[in-house]
Amino acid sequence: xxxxxxxxxxxxxxxxxxxxxxxxxxxxxxxxxxxxxxxxxxxxxxxxxxxxxxxxxxxxxxxxxxxxxxxxxxxxxxxxxxxxxxxxxxxxxxxxxxxxxxxxxxxxxxxxxxxxxxxxxxxxxxxxxxxxxxxxxxxxxxxxxxxxxxxxxxxxxxxxxxxxxxxxxxxxxxxxxxxxxxxxxxxxxxxxxxxxxxxxxxxxxxxxxxxxxxxxxxxxxxxxxxxxxxxxxxxxxxxxxxxxxxxxxxxxxxxxxxxxxxxxxxxxxxxxxxxxxxxxxxxxxxxxxxxxxxxxxxxxxxxxxxxxxxxx
Amino acid sequence: xxxxxxxxxxxxxxxxxxxxxxxxxxxxxxxxxxxxxxxxxxxxxxxxxxxxxxxxxxxxxxxxxxxxxxxxxxxxxxxxxxxxxxxxxxxxxxxxxxxxxxxxxxxxxxxxxxxxxxxxxxxxxxxxxxxxxxxxxxxxxxxxxxxxxxxxxxxxxxxxxxxxxxxxxxxxxxxxxxxxxxxxxxxxxxxxxxxxxxxxxxxxxxxxxxxxxxxxxxxxxxxxxxxxxxxxxxxxxxxxxxxxxxxxxxxxxxxxxxxxxxxxxxxxxxxxxxxxxxxxxxxxxxxxxxxxxxxxxxx
Numbered sequence: 004x005x006x007x008x009x010x011x012x013x014x015x016x017x018x019x020x021x022x023x024x025x026x027x028x029x030x031x032x033x034x035x036x037x038x039x040x041x042x043x044x045x046x047x048x049x050x051x052x053x054x055x056x057x058x059x060x061x062x063x064x065x066x067x068x069x070x071x072x073x074x075x076x077x078x079x080x081x082x083x084x085x086x087x088x089x090x091x092x093x094x095x096x097x098x099x100x101x102x103x104x105x106x107x108x109x110x111x112x113x114x115x116x117x118x119x120x121x122x123x124x125x126x127x128x129x130x131x132x133x134x135x136x137x138x139x140x141x142x143x144x145x146x147x148x149x150x151x152x153x154x155x156x157x158x159x160x161x162x163x164x165x166x167x168x169x170x171x172x173x174x175x176x177x178x179x180x181x182x183x184x185x186x187x188x189x190x191x192x193x194x195x196x197x198x199x200x201x202x203x204x205x206x207x208x209x210x211x212x213x214x215x216x217x218x219x220x221x222x223x224x225x226x227x228x229x230x231x232x233x234x235x236x237x238x239x240x241x242x243x244x245x246x247x248x249x250x251x252x253x254x255x256x257x258x259x260x261x262x263x264x265x266x267x268x269x270x271x272x273x274x275x276x277x278x279x280x281x282x283x284x285x286x287x288x289x290x291x292x293x294x295x296x297x298x299x300x301x302x303x304x305x306x307x308x309x310x311x312x313x314x315x
Numbered sequence: 316x317x318x319x320x321x322x323x324x325x326x327x328x329x330x331x332x333x334x335x336x337x338x339x340x341x342x343x344x345x346x347x348x349x350x351x352x353x354x355x356x357x358x359x360x361x362x363x364x365x366x367x368x369x370x371x372x373x374x375x376x377x378x379x380x381x382x383x384x385x386x387x388x389x390x391x392x393x394x395x396x397x398x399x400x401x402x403x404x405x406x407x408x409x410x411x412x413x414x415x416x417x418x419x420x421x422x423x424x425x426x427x428x429x430x431x432x433x434x435x436x437x438x439x440x441x442x443x444x445x446x447x448x449x450x451x452x453x454x455x456x457x458x459x460x461x462x463x464x465x466x467x468x469x470x471x472x473x474x475x476x477x478x479x480x481x482x483x484x485x486x487x488x489x490x491x492x493x494x495x496x497x498x499x500x501x502x503x504x505x506x507x508x509x510x511x512x513x514x515x516x517x518x519x520x521x522x523x524x525x526x527x528x529x530x531x532x533x534x535x536x537x538x539x540x541x542x543x544x545x546x547x548x549x550x551x552x553x554x555x556x557x558x559x560x561x562x563x564x565x566x567x568x569x570x571x572x573x574x575x576x577x578x579x580x581x582x583x584x585x586x587x588x589x590x591x592x593x594x595x596x597x598x599x600x601x602x603x604x605x606x607x608x609x610x611x612x613x614x
Contacts, residue, residue: 036419038419038422038423040350040426093598093601093602094601097601097605099418099419099422100342100347100348100418100419100422101556101601101605103348103350103419103422104348104549104552104556104597105597105598105601107350107548107549107552108549108552108553108593108594108597108598109594111549111590111591111594112590112591112594115587115588115590115591118587119587119588231430231545232430235426235427235430238423238426238427280441280442281437281438281441284434284435284437284438284442285434285438287430287431287434288430288431288434288435288438290430291427291428291429291430291431291432291434292427292431294423294424294427294430295408295424295427295428295431298408298412298420298423298424298427299408299411299412302420
């Protein structure tokens with residue numbers, strides 16, 4: 004029973020970290036209509052920034068500043084936000100596709116740096132000994148899991164409230180206006196590019212925060228955590244939940260993560276050992292098909308606002 | 316200084332260029348950046364592998380090449396498979412979403428399709444690399460310290476033929492003129508009675524066939540693996556944008572520039588940073604001259 008509670012604590016912690024990433028993507032895509040194909044890259048920037056700032060001193064790489072966790076998270080928010088702002092600055096005066104291609108490139112380059120800049124990121128071995136919040140409780144796994152879940156749930160709630168407030172504010176109204184009718188909004192004197200860069204930067208900063216939170220939750224990061232599959236899972240979560248709705252983003256993240264874990268557990272039982280690796284690819288194929296089906300038949304998702312986000 | 320990197324860069328640039336033709340045509344005619352294009356390439360390479368292995372009974376080398384007639388026939392088969400796949404995807408997915416008029420949704424669908432296609436290949440063939448032939452190639456010196464294998468000569472000639480043919484087709488044939496007309500002004504093209512669905516079909520067939528040919532070439536020169544298309548996607552996008560969206564000669568020239576820059580980076584900086592080159596070029600183009608080398612100002 005205790006094991007089960009611990010397991011659910013772990014499951015929901017992971018799912019809620021995904022939910023934070025999805026909330027960031029929802030600001031970029033759901034509210035502003037900006038297509039980010041490099042989610043994994045932005046999450047990785049946050050994770051590595053916070054890890055480098057907070058880990059104890061290490062001989063073989065830069066960093067290990069041993070700063071408090073909150074400083075690490077703040078650093079993750081600032082740096083990921085800055086990279087996102089620059090990405091937006093370079094591409095948002097051009098057609099929407101260029102942002103997509105550039106974010107894809109950002110993810111490739113971040114992955115490359117994570118793998119090869121050993122003196123900064125630890126290379127393929129990653130960074131270990133990342134301090135964990137309430138690490139003193141680790142002797143009692145149940146309490147530790149539940150406290151962590153409480154921390155992550157609080158952050159999710161705060162981010163969600165913050166985004167809800169933003170989207171109701173005059174700033175959020177401008178973003179919606181730009182999405183629905185760009186010309187009308189511009190004719191009212193709104194600088195479309197500047198608002199979009201801001202939204203992209205805030206969304207990116209939230210992804211960076213999620214990456215940092217996850218790094219401290221697991222205590223270890225490596226380049227393999229930030230492959231395109233992550234980007235893809237987050238997109239599936241947003242589309243299932245219904246883009247445009249924060250509640251949908253959170254519910255979508257939990258539901259897709261449950262399906263993902265469930266499918267993984269099921270295939271571990273059913274499929275013989277030699278086929279396990281192949282089954283993992285089939286899992287991704289299924290999510291890909293699911294994403295396409297949702298785009299075709301239910302573009303508003305399952306938990307979205309009553310009014311779709313104007314896709315038709 | 317060893318100048319071998321010039322040849323290596325030209326070869327990989329030729330393959331990037333061939334792939335970028337498909338991307339630039341899809342972008343200018345169907346108006347979306349196709350993230351599944353690299354996977355058409357990989358599917359082409361695997362289709363040729365299956366054809367060479369199963370149907371034709373293994374490669375028969377001729378003229379010192381590592382491959383022979385069977386692989387050439389298999390490449391034609393691969394082009395057909397990739398074209399069929401592209402048309403199927405368009406019919407199932409892209410055409411329906413295009414009809415709704417939100418271009419970025421089509422991009423997202425291509426991203427989903429790309430993940431599905433790539434992982435389907437991993438499911439069927441596993442992620443370990445395979446080769447068309449285990450024959451060893453002897454590189455011959457051609458001066459300036461550069462050595463070239465018969466395979467490399469053949470592939471360079473083949474690329475030149477494909478690109479010239481494609482250029483002539485787009486500039487001289489009736490369908491080619493229709494494609495360019497549709498790219499410039501879709502509404503007007505409809506009004507003058509251009510068969511739009513034929514234009515779209517031709518675009519997919521050309522793009523997918525060249526991608527499959529490039530995929531087989533990568534397979535001959537390097538190896539065949541499910542991620543081969545994904546790894547080339549960023550260089551191909553960068554080439555299409557550097558060349559100027561819609562320009563076939565631009566895509567090929569830009570492909571060569573990127574291939575050579577990558578090879579130079581491998582030579583002078585280190586092989587592990589190769590993949591960052593395309594990104595650096597892409598960012599430079601977007602910041603300095605987003606229309607690219609031969610691009611026209613955005614409509």
